[in-house]
Amino acid sequence: MWCTKSAAERVYLARTLIFMSIYVLVTAIVSWIFAHRHPQGTLVYLLAVLPTLPIFAVIASLGKYLVEERDEFVRTVLVQCSLWATAVVLAFATCLGSLQKYVPSVNKSPGLQNYWVFVVWFLAFAAAQPLVRWRYK
């Protein structure tokens, strides 16, 4: 069945869920600290970087999964999906950069921050999977 998961995939999904939960928790805590405690000095930099650490862990987790997955076909699909996601992110970032340069309203939009790049990559990675698998049907 298409939904059958290997041991490596189950471990990867569990790890990702844990790191994403940590990310949500840390982001909420850091946002609260910035809103209510107004940190200053070096602490500002440390706190600002803190929510990105679980994201690094998610990326590392995916890399580890690619190494641990024994099914070479699944590995091939995942690598192709990550290439598609990288292509989407490069196009997205280039387009966004151009919009921010030439369209003042986009440049000032608080919703378009660089940290969305990872979210876009992850969504593109997920969206590419059924498409890539479909090519092999």
Place this chain on the structure above:
Amino acid sequence: MKNRLRVLRAERNWSQADLAERLEVSRQSVNAIETGKFDPSLPLAFRLARLFEMTIEQIFTDDGLT
């Protein structure tokens, strides 16, 4: 690369899932190899050959050969 996997599997009354279990790969791997859309690595080709007690050349045919 063309192959005789579907025929060999049918001769043994194995489903794709049965073959996948014996090879310790996913069913979609077996399907992709059978349809010729995914070429297995040499180690997996050897595992297939051992499983069917044949040589790799008896299972797979190089498209470049006439």
